[in-house]
Amino acid sequence: QVHLVESGGGLVQPGGSLRLSCAASGITSDDYAIAWFRQAPGKVRERISCIRTYGGRTYYADSVKGRFTASRDDHKNTVYLQMNSLKPEDTAIYYCSTDPRYNIVGSCPAQLDSWGQGTQVTVSS
Numbered sequence: 388q389v390h391l392v393e394s395g396g397g398l399v400q401p402g403g404s405l406r407l408s409c410a411a412s413g414i415t416s417d418d419y420a421i422a423w424f425r426q427a428p429g430k431v432r433e434r435i436s437c438i439r440t441y442g443g444r445t446y447y448a449d450s451v452k453g454r455f456t457a458s459r460d461d462h463k464n465t466v467y468l469q470m471n472s473l474k475p476e477d478t479a480i481y482y483c484s485t486d487p488r489y490n491i492v493g494s495c496p497a498q499l500d501s502w503g504q505g506t507q508v509t510v511s512s
Contacts, residue, residue, distance in 0.1 A: 388413050388487070389411060389412070389413040389414060389485060389487040389501040390411070390412045390413050390501070391409055391410070391411055391421075391483050391484070391485065391501055391502065391503035392409070392410045392412075392503055392504070393407060393408065393409050393481060393482065393483050393503040393504065393505060393506040394407070394408045394410070394506055395407040395408050395506060396480075396481060396506030396507045396508045396509075397507075397508070397509070398509045398511065399473055399508070399509070399510055400510070400511070400512050401473060401474060401475060401510055401511075401512055402472060402473065403473050403510070404469070404470060404471045404472075404473065405470045405473065405508060406467055406468065406469050406470070407423070407467065407468040407470065407481055407483075407506060407508075408465055408466075408467055409421055409423070409465065409466045409467075409468075409483030409503060410463070410464065410465045411464045411465065411466075411485065412464065413487075414464050416489045417440065417441060417461065418439070418440060418441035418489065418491070419439070419440055419441075419485060419486070419489045419491070419496070420437055420438065420439045420440070420485065420486070420491045420494055420495050420496040421437065421438055421440075421457075421459075421466045421483050421484070421485050421496070422434055422436070422437045422483065422484045422485070422495050422496050422499065423435050423436040423437070423457065423468050423481060423482070423483055424481070424482045424483075424484060425477075425479035425480065425481045425482070425508075426479055426480050426482070427476075427478060427479040427480075430479075432482075433448065433450070433479075434448060434495070435447070435448045435450065435451045435455065436448065436451060436455055436457045436468060437457070437493070437494045437495035437496070438457040438458070438459055438466055438494060439491055439493075439494040439495075440459050440461055440466075443458075443459065444493070444494040445457050445494055446493060446494045446495055451470075451477075454470065454471050454472045454473075455468055455469065455470050455471070456468070456469040456471075457469075466483065468481070470508070473508075473510045474510060475510050475511060476510075477508060477510050478508060478509050478510050478511070479508060480505040480506065480507050480508075481505060481506050481507075481508050482502055482503055482504075482505045482506075483502075483503045484496065484499040484501060484502045484503070485499075485500075485501050486498040486499065486500060486501070487500055487501045488500075
């Protein structure tokens with residue numbers, strides 16, 4: 388069974404940076420994709436980035452393009468989301484998700500059946 392654990396959230400000032408981690412266990416493939424989502428209070432959950440472990444292909448939503456960068460460490464089965472130039476509107480709970488059957492569309496998991504518990508990111512002065 389695939390299990391995801393996010394970490395790295397916290398409080399940061401506008402313009403600052405954070406790096407989130409998503410550690411995956413129970414993975415039995417070297418080709419899978421991880422999606423990053425966020426959900427702010429009163430708003431729908433938004434997919435902001437994906438990364439495919441095989442080849443490292445990535446996807447970014449317009450809201451984070453140029454500021455956030457996804458990367459992976461295949462040896463650790465961990466993906467990262469480097470978040471720079473953070474804005475107050477980036478405040479949200481951030482989640483990672485994957486398809487436990489390893490189905491992929493582009494650089495994103497086809498089905499989102501495995502989720503982490505989320506990590507809070509707060510951007511405030």
